[in-house]
Amino acid sequence: MTREKTELLTWVESLLADPTYAQDPLREALERLYLHHLEEKASLERMVSISDNFQRYAREDQLSVRQRYDKALQRQEKLSRISDGFQQLMREHNIALKEDSTHDPLTGLPNRRMIGERLERDSKDASQRAQGYTLAMLDIDHFKQINDRHGHEIGDQVLVAIAQIIQQELREYDLCARWGGEEFLLLLANTRLEEGRTIVNRLRQRLSKAPITVGDVTLSVTASAGLSEHHVGEDPLHETLLRADQALLRAKRGGRDRSCTSIP
Numbered sequence: 001m002t003r004e005k006t007e008l009l010t011w012v013e014s015l016l017a018d019p020t021y022a023q024d025p026l027r028e029a030l031e032r033l034y035l036h037h038l039e040e041k042a043s044l045e046r047m048v049s050i051s052d053n054f055q056r057y058a059r060e061d062q063l064s065v066r067q068r069y070d071k072a073l074q075r076q077e078k079l080s081r082i083s084d085g086f087q088q089l090m091r092e093h094n095i096a097l098k099e100d101s102t103h104d105p106l107t108g109l110p111n112r113r114m115i116g117e118r119l120e121r122d123s124k125d126a127s128q129r130a131q132g133y134t135l136a137m138l139d140i141d142h143f144k145q146i147n148d149r150h151g152h153e154i155g156d157q158v159l160v161a162i163a164q165i166i167q168q169e170l171r172e173y174d175l176c177a178r179w180g181g182e183e184f185l186l187l188l189a190n191t192r193l194e195e196g197r198t199i200v201n202r203l204r205q206r207l208s209k210a211p212i213t214v215g216d217v218t219l220s221v222t223a224s225a226g227l228s229e230h231h232v233g234e235d236p237l238h239e240t241l242l243r244a245d246q247a248l249l250r251a252k253r254g255g256r257d258r259s260c261t262s263i264p
């Protein structure tokens with residue numbers, strides 16, 4: 001309210017309070033006008049207060065919408081983090097499952113299943129078929145004696161060391177699987193029988209020369225091998241492998257520590 005208005009109201013109030021004007025005919029009109037003014041003023045103040053409240057509520061409402069939005073966003077981000085973590089876990093779990101189902105847990109080498117799948121896949125692939133390959137079944141000689149002398153746990157570690165030596169000796173496109181026990185199946189890719197025999201004999205020499213140390217035990221092993229070259233149209237897992245097995249049997253019967261090739 002301006003200073004002028006305040007002064008006017010104070011003046012009117014003092015006139016109405018002054019008994020000198022009690023009987024004045026204008027007093028009643030002045031009083032009514034004054035009361036009317038007070039009502040108008042009160043009504044205006046109520047409207048201003050309602051408007052202020054409304055604006056405050058609107059501001060608070062807007063703020064809470066913003067807060068709700070921020071919270072929802074945070075929840076969403078948290079959910080996506082959990083979901084990402086879960087998916088990563090599933091991926092790792094699947095990789096581990098695949099690894100378990102295709103690899104030997106002791107040596108980490110591919111297992112029978114994996115090399116079987118590879119052989120089947122290669123026999124369906126025209127370019128792989130054209131290249132040809134040789135299979136070699138390698139069996140450690142008198143492995144039972146190692147277990148008997150040093151215990152099964154040392155025997156396990158010797159198998160791990162043998163697997164490492166085989167992997168070091170092979171070319172990166174060859175495959176070595178633990179076929180079972182102390183038997184390893186080698187797939188020598190793009191390799192004719194005689195070349196395969198040279199590779200396997202070099203590997204056997206390395207095995208017999210390199211001392212394997214496990215704990216306090218140092219030993220070396222000899223191995224026997226049977227090799228067969230895959231013929232076009234032949235079932236690798238039955239026919240080629242059977243010929244390699246028969247060649248291995250001849251190597252064992254012939255006195256061990258040698259390789260034999262299959263009779264075509």
Ligand SMILES: Nc1nc2c(ncn2[C@@H]2O[C@H](COP(=O)(O)OP(=O)(O)OP(=O)(O)O)[C@@H](O)[C@H]2O)c(=O)[nH]1
Nearest residue numbers: 139140141142143144145147152153155156181182
């Ligand atoms: N430590 C250990 N030994 C195994 C494992 N798998 C098979 N063997 C052992 O390998 C030995 C294989 O024995 P045999 O089949 O008689 O063959 P070998 O003593 O190697 O004799 P030849 O093959 O005839 O030269 C057995 O004593 C098995 O217990 C294994 O995972 N760990």
